[in-house]
Amino acid sequence: MQLRISHTTRYNYDQPVVYALQKVRLRPVDDPMQTVVDWRVEIAGGTCETSYRDHYGNHVDLVSTTPGEAELSITASGTVDTQDTAGILGKRYGRAPLWHFKQATDLTAAGERVAALAETTREKRDTLQALHDVSADILRAAPYGFGKTDANSTAEDALALAQGVCQDHTHIMLAVARTIGLPARYVSGYLMMNDRVDQDASHAWTEVHVPDLGWVGFDVSNGVSPDERYVRLAVGRDARDAAPISGLRVGNADETLIVSLQVQQ
Amino acid sequence: MNSKVQHFSEMTADGGTRSPYTAYDGWFAQQDNARLAKKSAEAEAFFRRSGITFNVYGQSDAEERLIPFDLVPRIISGREWTKLSRGIDQRVRAINAFLHDIYNRQEILRAGVVPTSLVAQNDAFLPEMMDFSPPGDVYTHIVGTDIVRTGEDDFFVLEDNARTPSGVSYMLENRETMLQMFPELFSKIKVQRVSDYPKQLRRSLEASAPAGCKGRPCVVVLTPGIHNSAYYEHSFLADQMGVELVEGHDLRIVDGHVAMRTTRGYKVIDVIYRRVDDEFLDPLTFNPSSMLGVPGIMDVYRAGNIAIANAPGTGVADDKAIYSYMPEIVEFYTGERAILKNVETYRCSEPDMLKYVLDNLADLVVKEVHGSGGYGMLVGPAASKKELAEFADKLRARPGNYIAQPTLSLSTVPIFTEAGLAPRHVDLRPFALVSPGGVDITPGGLTRVALTEGSLVVNSSQGGGTKDTWVLED
Numbered sequence: 261m262q263l264r265i266s267h268t269t270r271y272n273y274d275q276p277v278v279y280a281l282q283k284v285r286l287r288p289v290d291d292p293m294q295t296v297v298d299w300r301v302e303i304a305g306g307t308c309e310t311s312y313r314d315h316y317g318n319h320v321d322l323v324s325t326t327p328g329e330a331e332l333s334i335t336a337s338g339t340v341d342t343q344d345t346a347g348i349l350g351k352r353y354g355r356a357p358l359w360h361f362k363q364a365t366d367l368t369a370a371g372e373r374v375a376a377l378a379e380t381t382r383e384k385r386d387t388l389q390a391l392h393d394v395s396a397d398i399l400r401a402a403p404y405g406f407g408k409t410d411a412n413s414t415a416e417d418a419l420a421l422a423q424g425v426c427q428d429h430t431h432i433m434l435a436v437a438r439t440i441g442l443p444a445r446y447v448s449g450y451l452m453m454n455d456r457v458d459q460d461a462s463h464a465w466t467e468v469h470v471p472d473l474g475w476v477g478f479d480v481s482n483g484v485s486p487d488e489r490y491v492r493l494a495v496g497r498d499a500r501d502a503a504p505i506s507g508l509r510v511g512n513a514d515e516t517l518i519v520s521l522q523v524q525q
Numbered sequence: 526m527n528s529k530v531q532h533f534s535e536m537t538a539d540g541g542t543r544s545p546y547t548a549y550d551g552w553f554a555q556q557d558n559a560r561l562a563k564k565s566a567e568a569e570a571f572f573r574r575s576g577i578t579f580n581v582y583g584q585s586d587a588e589e590r591l592i593p594f595d596l597v598p599r600i601i602s603g604r605e606w607t608k609l610s611r612g613i614d615q616r617v618r619a620i621n622a623f624l625h626d627i628y629n630r631q632e633i634l635r636a637g638v639v640p641t642s643l644v645a646q647n648d649a650f651l652p653e654m655m656d657f658s659p660p661g662d663v664y665t666h667i668v669g670t671d672i673v674r675t676g677e678d679d680f681f682v683l684e685d686n687a688r689t690p691s692g693v694s695y696m697l698e699n700r701e702t703m704l705q706m707f708p709e710l711f712s713k714i715k716v717q718r719v720s721d722y723p724k725q726l727r728r729s730l731e732a733s734a735p736a737g738c739k740g741r742p743c744v745v746v747l748t749p750g751i752h753n754s755a756y757y758e759h760s761f762l763a764d765q766m767g768v769e770l771v772e773g774h775d776l777r778i779v780d781g782h783v784a785m786r787t788t789r790g791y792k793v794i795d796v797i798y799r800r801v802d803d804e805f806l807d808p809l810t811f812n813p814s815s816m817l818g819v820p821g822i823m824d825v826y827r828a829g830n831i832a833i834a835n836a837p838g839t840g841v842a843d844d845k846a847i848y849s850y851m852p853e854i855v856e857f858y859t860g861e862r863a864i865l866k867n868v869e870t871y872r873c874s875e876p877d878m879l880k881y882v883l884d885n886l887a888d889l890v891v892k893e894v895h896g897s898g899g900y901g902m903l904v905g906p907a908a909s910k911k912e913l914a915e916f917a918d919k920l921r922a923r924p925g926n927y928i929a930q931p932t933l934s935l936s937t938v939p940i941f942t943e944a945g946l947a948p949r950h951v952d953l954r955p956f957a958l959v960s961p962g963g964v965d966i967t968p969g970g971l972t973r974v975a976l977t978e979g980s981l982v983v984n985s986s987q988g989g990g991t992k993d994t995w996v997l998e999d
Contacts, residue, residue: 279777281809281821309821310781310828315655322824324778355629355656359645497652508809508820 261344261488262297265450266337266522267462269505273330273513280325282306282507285448285494286336287319291352293345294491299338305329316445316501317354318494325509334505340491347485349467351474358469360497361443366414367498368435373419377401377432378439387470391437395480398432404481411499426464427499429480433466434498443469447477448502450491452523459521462504467495491523533676533936534948535599545602545997548714553597553946561596561941564706568594571702593990594699595940596706599951599972603717603999609672609680609955610966612865615855617668617957617964620687620842622858624664627841628654638857639850646925647847648895649688649840651803653810657827659836660735661961666798666834667726668957669693669971672865674936681868681933683952685848688840689800692971692985693956694758697722697765699993700969715998717968723765725958725965726798732960733832734795742795744768745785747776749801749817759800773801778821782830796832797822803837845894845928846872868933874925882929883920886913889929890981891920904981906932935981938992940974950975952983953994968996 267286288296301308301321306329309322325332364370370378377394384390402424409418409428415435418428430446437444444466451463465479465486477486486492496502509515536543542550572591601609626633627644634641644650669690671683700719704711727744734742748759750772763770775785776794784791799806805815810823825831841847847854849870855863871878871889882889891903903916920927939946955970972992973983983989 281778283809283824309778310825310830312824312828313656314827315652315657317656320824320827322778322781322821322828324821356652357631357634357641359641360652360655363645506809508813510820 261342261525263340263342263450263452263489263491264338264522264524265340265491266335266520267450267504268333268335268518268520270331270333270518270520271325272516272518273332274515275511275513276328276330277325277332277509277513278327278511280332280507280509280511281309282323282325282332282334282505284308284321284323284334284505285314285318285502286321286334286504288340288449288491288493289317289319291492292350293343293486295341297339297341299336299340302335302337303333304335305332306334316356316495318496318502342488342491344488347477347487348473349475349477358443361445361469362438362441363497364435364438365498365500367412367500368415368431368438370435370439371416373401373416374432374435374439377419378436381436381440387442388473388476391468391470391476391478392485394436395433395478396483398429398436398480399483402428402432404429426479426481430464430466431498433468433478433480437466437468445475445495446498446502447492447495448499448504449493450521450523451479451482451486452489452525454489457522457524459523461519462493462521463490464499464502465490532934532948532950533674533679535674535936535938535951536946536948545600545605549598549600549710552710552713558943558945562943565596565941568596568702568706571705572698575698592695592985593976594702595974595976595990595992596703597939597941597946598703598993598995599938599953599974600995600997601969603997606717606968606996608864610968612680612682612863613668613670613672613955613957613966614964615859615861615864616670616682616685616851617665617959619851619855619858620668620685621662621664621959623854624687624836624839624842625658625662626858628838629656629658633854633857636857638853639847643844643846643850644841647841647844649803649838649844651838653823653827654836654838659826660829660832661733663733663832663834663959663961664836664839665842666730666733666836666959667693668959669954670957672953672955673868673933674951674953675934676936679866681866682851683868683933684845685842685851686954687842688835689802690954690956691755691758692954692991693722694761695991696956696967696969696971696994697761699971699991703993714995717996717998719967719969722956722967723762725967726762727766727768729958729960729962729965730796730798730832730834732962733834735829735832737829738795743793744796744798745771745794747771747773747797747799747801747819749805753800755800762798773816773818776819776822778819778825781825781828783819783822783825794831796834798834803840806833806837845870845892845896846874846925849928868930871929873920873927873929878929879920879924882927883917886917886920886929888932890932891916891927891929893926894928895926904932907981932981935983938972938974940976940990940992947978949978950981950983951992969994 418424746763935950937948
């Protein structure tokens with residue numbers, strides 16, 4: 261499937277910014293599930309200082325805000341050919357070793373609630389089925405919804421609040437997978453919802469390293485494994501590693517964030 | 526301490542004077558004690574004027590203290606030094622190869638030579654350094670290897686200090702003081718110079734600049750500021766090298782480089798000798814609340830536009846459990862046997878070793894694997910029954926947090942007291958500079974001395990002093 265994507269993130273500051281930096285992870289790379297046909301990242305109100313591949317192989321642009329500007333906008337757009345691989349990325353490894361993806365982070369630390377979910381997988385012999393089952397359990401325990409969690413909510417927080425967005429679902433799935441000893445990683449990217457061109461936001465899902473298969477994707481929020489409607493942008497141990505944009509601002513300005521995303525065939 | 530143990534005396538042997546000390550001893554015999562006592566007081570005044578003080582962590586009043594200086598030099602023959610420096614050179618190369626390996630292919634872990642858990646569970650391991658080679662593949666631009674001696678030919682490495690070795694300013698100031706107080710000694714005895722260290726440090730840092738750097742590389746020293754216990758050393762080294770001393774707020778990212786504010790706009794920095802800890806180095810990548818670092822420096826680093834000395838994440842090599850594998854690490858990367866010996870080390874994470882340690886606690890020194898500066902350690906022979914029992918509980922609760930070593934019979938060198946010369950235990954921290962061109966080791970280093978009779982703890986934070994360290998031109 262060929263997907264055309266246009267993704268704009270606009271920061272409006274209530275007073276001119278003194279100095280702000282953003283790590284921008286908005287460049288998809290080729291893998292068995294996707295081939296990038298053309299892609300560009302355009303910046304208004306700022307400058308791309310430098311670019312590099314990070315420790316997970318993600319392409320990062322370091323963007324600075326032009327001093328005195330009240331708005332920074334970053335637009336990533338292009339065309340990606342995608343394949344349906346039944347959610348299997350396979351045995352593709354960078355330098356980050358599998359043990360690294362077994363380690364909990366602050367956002368994915370397991371507590372009682374994660375442990376209880378992990379416990380349900382214990383009797384099941386088929387790892388893949390067990391992961392699909394627990395994915396459904398997570399969605400039941402924390403149904404999709406906005407308002408209760410925020411960007412800093414942990415996996416346990418979301419379970420306690422019994423609500424979550426894709427980031428929370430991914431953190432819970434990561435925590436469960438790691439609790440049962442499987443390497444797991446956060447994936448940020450795009451999903452084309454079939455019934456609309458304007459998508460709500462960029463998406464996130466989980467990849468778990470399953471014996472014999474390698475990396476396999478699980479989109480807890482939608483109860484499926486990623487197919488040809490998905491585009492992978494970046495991976496990491498949690499949202500802080502893989503977020504499309506993460507930044508730091510010097511000064512007192514407050515920001516409002518507007519994201520517009522179009523994904524279509 | 527156990528008075529039955531015979532300690533190796535570096536100055537005397539079999540009732541006579543060991544050869545490196547002969548000339549000095551001859552001079553000393555002609556000195557008047559009252560004059561030397563006056564010189565000793567002068568030395569202290571000299572240090573006070575120079576401002577070389579030191580904050581002791583863990584003391585509530587955090588007073589600025591002067592590290593006591595003893596005027597009797599510690600003397601090493603040229604022949605002894607040749608062996609020592611070859612051993613340090615070998616070890617430092619192995620540590621750099623090890624760091625590059627664990628952040629890239631991890632062959633030593635795959636080969637099972639070092640257990641993966643020691644790297645995976647190491648707090649100093651920085652994932653952000655994976656899949657990356659710093660400029661020239663240098664991780665530890667400055668190393669201060671702690672060495673102890675127990676006999677004529679018995680030198681042991683106690684710690685590697687690959688992260689941020691401090692104390693080089695004392696090495697330089699101690700020599701400067703001795704030259705001022707006793708110029709006649711240095712015309713009589715040929716001592717190898719240490720005064721080139723700042724020049725060599727600058728040259729070594731410049732040689733480590735990123736490949737894309739044009740013209741003479743711009744080097745700076747980054748300090749956390751005047752409240753840091755080693756601020757004196759930061760400003761001293763910047764001054765001696767003739768480079769700028771900067772703080773985080775002086776720097777920002779300009780055109781993809783780290784640049785410092787000057788009266789004529791921003792100037793690009795090629796090499797940053799940072800004395801800010803990893804966690805605080807870059808609030809964009811690490812601790813977001815840090816005010817001491819430079820946001821974006823890690824991005825610039827990974828893009829290949831700056832060299833950071835020492836590289837972030839080098840603290841893995843300072844872990845004392847990793848230390849216990851250093852002979853294997855040296856062999857793995859150099860194909861040679863380690864020239865310098867390791868102190869026998871019991872890893873309390875291993876049940877057999879833990880049992881041995883608990884059974885023999887009163888004879889052992891126990892250290893935290895991530896500790897430094899003599900904090901959180903137990904010196905068995907000097908501990909009370911109560912202290913031993915309390916420490917045993919800590920060991921049982923978190924065995925993986927500790928290693929133990931036999932109490933070494935550290936060599937002694939005399940210090941000057943009003944009653945004359947009196948032996949005290951010493952260690953030695955030579956300083957090695959690493960650049961893509963090789964390893965350069967300053968002849969000498971910092972000799973730390975336990976000023977209390979019988980004490981084996983030489984750390985300045987625990988009441989130790991320092992001595993000038995001479996390597997003879999023989």
